[in-house]
Amino acid sequence: MKSLLVLMFSGQRTPVNSLANMSFATLPRNKKVALTTLGVVTAGGVGLALMLHQSVKASDLELHPPQYPWSHAGPLSSLDHASIRRGYQVYKQVCSACHSMDYLAFRNLVGVSHTEAEVKAIAEEVEVVDGPDESGEMFTRPGKLSDYFPKPYPNPEAARAANNGALPPDLSYIVNARHGGEDYVFSLLTGYCDPPAGVTVREGLYYNPYFPGQAIGMAPPIYNEVLEYDDGTPATMSQVAKDVCTFLRWAAEPEHDQRKRMGLKMLMGSAILIPLIYYMKRHRWSVLKSRKIAYRPPK
Structure with a gap:
């Protein structure tokens, strides 16, 4: 390490490969001890943080819910x-x-779990306060899809x-x-x-x-x-x-199924576009990437 500093301050250039080839074994003893201590302290701090997180997250009498096999949990699965x-x-x-x-709103059920006629019948069962009317009074009316x-x-x-x-x-x-x-x-x-x-x-x-x-x-x-x-x-x-x-x-x-459909379409499109883009890249840059540039020293 001292010789390396001497070379640097003396104005001589040190090859980059010599810096890359330096390993932990070539460091002085005090630096080895410092790096080892730093690694142990870092690992201990991370472990302590995880233990404290778990202790705060769960108590002795509180259970964490198990993971159930929902039919819509898969990446390509839709809601039932x-x-x-x-x-x-x-x-x-x-x-x-x-x-x-x-x-x-009631309209959100249309096309998902009920037909439009069914949702209208469900909404009409609800009395909604609306108004004011022409005389300034509030009144009740049957519910609508927009309610x-x-x-x-x-x-x-x-x-x-x-x-x-x-x-x-x-x-x-x-x-x-x-x-x-x-x-x-x-x-x-x-x-x-x-x-x-x-x-x-x-x-x-x-x-x-x-x-x-x-x-x-x-x-x-x-x-x-x-x-x-x-x-x-x-x-x-x-x-x-x-x-x-x-x-x-x-x-x-509510966009659960649509989001997965769009993701599937994106994957299918990517499966076609990515090979084409890769082929075009190789075809376009093959000449430039394979060139060999030689520099002639000045005479």
């Missing part, structure tokens, strides 16, 4: 639209009593008062807003159980190991035969949870 239709029925008959979906899903409560304060102080979250993007996505929602819906020994749950709360804090204010919303599907599918607890999770996935990501 029959399950979306059943999931909407679950939301309408079970979930809509407490949870809103402020960002979903959004009705809210169960007029404001958050009324929602808290009806649920012992707990505010039911909006379900429009709940799948994207929770770690684990539909795996978490499915595990939460089917994970109600009795608290373990030594754990007490305050009155009005329910024990659920998948919920942060394990105490949730929502009573078990689904059970076997909680409703009767229009298509005759057996309404078991797991089937109901699967259908409503599929519906919530579509609600949070």
Whole structure:
């Protein structure tokens, strides 16, 4: 190292290959010790950070949801639209009593789970406050395709008062807003159980190991035969949870199928264009890349 510095400061040029050939074995002892210490400290810091992250992320009584084999989880898999239709029925008959979906309109169901005539009939079942009319008065009318899903409560304060102080979250993007996505929602819906020994749950709360804090204010919303599907599918607890999770996935990501179709088209187009571009590059630059340039020293 000293000889290298002497050569550099003496004005002599050092070949680049000599710098590239320098290895850890040729370094002085003190530099070896410094680099080794730096590597150990860095690795220890990364390991400690990962351990602290895991300790904060999970507690002894909180379970992480397992990964379920969803039919739409594959890179080329689409959503089960029959399950979306059943999931909407679950939301309408079970979930809509407490949870809103402020960002979903009736028109969004057309062509996805229902026909236009069916959605119009569903929307007309809802009384919507509209106005003012010519006399300045508000009036009610049947719902239309452009109307959004009705809210169960007029404001958050009324929602808290009806649920012992707990505010039911909006379900429009709940799948994207929770770690684990539909795996978490499915595990939460089917994970109600009795608290373990030594754990007490305050009155009005329910024990659920998948919920942060394990105490949730929502009573078990689904059970076997909680409703009767229009298509005759057996309404078991797991089937109901699967259908409503599929519906919530579509609600949070309505472009799911279109995005995958566009990705497939892009891959097919790339499979054709990339070889052509590579061939043109080789053909265009083959002459320039194969030239040999020789410099003649001046006489």
